[in-house]
Amino acid sequence: MATASKQQLRRLRTLGRGASGAVVWLAADESSGQLLAVKSAATPAAAEQLQREARVLSTLRSPHIVHFLGSHADAITGEYHLFLEYAPRGSLADEAARNGGRLGERDVRRYAADLARGLAYLHGESVVHGDVKAANAVVGGDGCAKLADFGCARAAAGCDLPVAGTPAFMAPEVARGEEQGPAADVWALACTVIEMATGAAPWSGDVDCDVFTAVHRIGYTDAVPELPPWLSPAAKDFLRVCLQRDPRRRPTAAQGLDHPFIVSADPAKHFWASPTSTLDTAFWESSDDEDDEEEASESAAGRISSLASPRSDLPDWDSEDGWIDVRSECSQVSESPVVTAVNIGAGFGCLSSGALDAAEVGLRAVDVEDAIRNPTSHVGVVDFVKPQQRHSSLSVGGLGLCLRPVACHQGRTLDRNSAVLVMSNEKSSLIMHRFGHFVTRLTSFMDALLFILCISVDVLVLRQ
Numbered sequence: 001m002a003t004a005s006k007q008q009l010r011r012l013r014t015l016g017r018g019a020s021g022a023v024v025w026l027a028a029d030e031s032s033g034q035l036l037a038v039k040s041a042a043t044p045a046a047a048e049q050l051q052r053e054a055r056v057l058s059t060l061r062s063p064h065i066v067h068f069l070g071s072h073a074d075a076i077t078g079e080y081h082l083f084l085e086y087a088p089r090g091s092l093a094d095e096a097a098r099n100g101g102r103l104g105e106r107d108v109r110r111y112a113a114d115l116a117r118g119l120a121y122l123h124g125e126s127v128v129h130g131d132v133k134a135a136n137a138v139v140g141g142d143g144c145a146k147l148a149d150f151g152c153a154r155a156a157a158g159c160d161l162p163v164a165g166t167p168a169f170m171a172p173e174v175a176r177g178e179e180q181g182p183a184a185d186v187w188a189l190a191c192t193v194i195e196m197a198t199g200a201a202p203w204s205g206d207v208d209c210d211v212f213t214a215v216h217r218i219g220y221t222d223a224v225p226e227l228p229p230w231l232s233p234a235a236k237d238f239l240r241v242c243l244q245r246d247p248r249r250r251p252t253a254a255q256g257l258d259h260p261f262i263v264s265a266d267p268a269k270h271f272w273a274s275p276t277s278t279l280d281t282a283f284w285e286s287s288d289d290e291d292d293e294e295e296a297s298e299s300a301a302g303r304i305s306s307l308a309s310p311r312s313d314l315p316d317w318d319s320e321d322g323w324i325d326v327r328s329e330c331s332q333v334s335e336s337p338v339v340t341a342v343n344i345g346a347g348f349g350c351l352s353s354g355a356l357d358a359a360e361v362g363l364r365a366v367d368v369e370d371a372i373r374n375p376t377s378h379v380g381v382v383d384f385v386k387p388q389q390r391h392s393s394l395s396v397g398g399l400g401l402c403l404r405p406v407a408c409h410q411g412r413t414l415d416r417n418s419a420v421l422v423m424s425n426e427k428s429s430l431i432m433h434r435f436g437h438f439v440t441r442l443t444s445f446m447d448a449l450l451f452i453l454c455i456s457v458d459v460l461v462l463r464q
């Protein structure tokens with residue numbers, strides 16, 4: 001990003017939406033035409049998570065980590081924006097989808113090598129990614145896979161954040177809530193190799209293996225993910241060594257770089273010139289959203305305007321609201337504790353204290369604003385102290401909030417907008433699950449057992 005004292009960016013199109021509630025969009029610097037990805041969070045908790053991500057990313061510099069370009073906190077709206085290098089090919093999951101759902105071994109190996117290099121660098125900086133998977137790695141214009149989405153990142157040692165990540169990619173020690181160190185990233189890297197090769201997350205081939213059964217299997221049995229039979233012996237060996245259940249027996253990411261599977265990886269494939277600017281011809285030749293027959297304007301402003309066409313899926317495309325002022329320096333971000341019993345669930349559509357009283361559950365601070373904006377959000381709430389007797393749930397619709405017994409959710413399936421929250425009481429255990437995301441704070445082994453039991457019951461009801 002240029003370093004003018006003030007810049008204006010224009011939203012061009014949505015690049016992705018994450019389970020965290022953040023929206024990633026493509027933006028162009030009005031004056032230079034430079035393209036960048038902006039990850040924006042509207043709710044206070046999502047903004048706080050993004051601030052954490054900014055803090056981590058701002059310390060990192062590697063061709064295998066998505067580049068951090070700055071951040072901006074909007075004091076008026078409370079929104080937080082993270083500015084990132086634009087990766088024109090999207091995530092590795094997008095790359096696999098474009099290729100018919102899965103990648104050939106040659107591509108898998110090349111991307112695995114990039115991710116292993118990224119992890120070796122990251123772990124050398126004493127940072128753990130915490131959520132390695134194909135959706136969290138993007139492919140830059142240089143053809144390299146880069147680690148992105150540092151929302152679950154943490155210090156490699158002495159970190160007291162609750163374990164986090166995506167259940168199917170969790171290492172056994174993470175699933176048990178014990179520790180989440182660099183070795184857990186190595187396990188997740190192997191899971192990502194399986195995901196790229198098969199087009200599905202590990203464990204998903206198991207019949208009746210829902211996410212909670214999977215977490216239980218990962219944490220408390222001897223099972224390891226099934227290896228794709230068509231992979232080469234070198235690939236299978238790499239997976240076997242990285243999927244050691246004992247984290248101490250796994251290679252480090254740096255040691256993994258010497259494995260024949262990684263050593264034999266081809267150099268990055270340059271798909272096209274990296275479109276870092278709306279002035280790049282490659283950008284115009286490859287944009288899916290544009291009408292090929294439309295002539296691109298010669299000026300940066302003209303090109304940006306035509307990109308921001310009414311066909312875009314973002315509302316108010318042409319309004320002044322679509323512009324944001326960006327400070328040249330990174331905004332200062334607060335050093336306040338990131339995870340507390342109150343803010344941890346905000347990305348899930350937390351509850352207000354009024355709702356708490358009505359729900360008669362152990363939830364304290366709740367803000368349903370985010371969920372209300374999204375009419376498909378469903379939040380199940382379980383009193384962890386008496387999980388069987390006091391199931392309650394919240395259904396948040398576009399018009400407001402109502403409380404219903406969990407049974408009312410029968411017939412609905414969990415989706416990316418569904419969440420299940422389990423609270424024990426205000427001071428001890430806090431366990432939350434959101435499909436695709438999993439956050440635990442376990443204070444005892446009993447908590448872990450109760451969690452598995454009560455959440456399974458609840459989710460079974462929700463999924464019927």
Ligand SMILES: Nc1ncnc2c1ncn2[C@@H]1O[C@H](COP(=O)(O)OP(=O)(O)OP(=O)(O)O)[C@@H](O)[C@H]1O
Binds near residue numbers: 090436
């Ligand atoms: N720098 C980027 N360039 C291009 N696309 C990107 C970039 N960063 C993210 N995306 C797209 O946006 C999607 C969501 O981004 P990201 O994973 O950072 O969000 P998130 O809210 O943290 O997601 P989740 O919590 O579900 O993992 C990615 O899967 C990818 O498709």
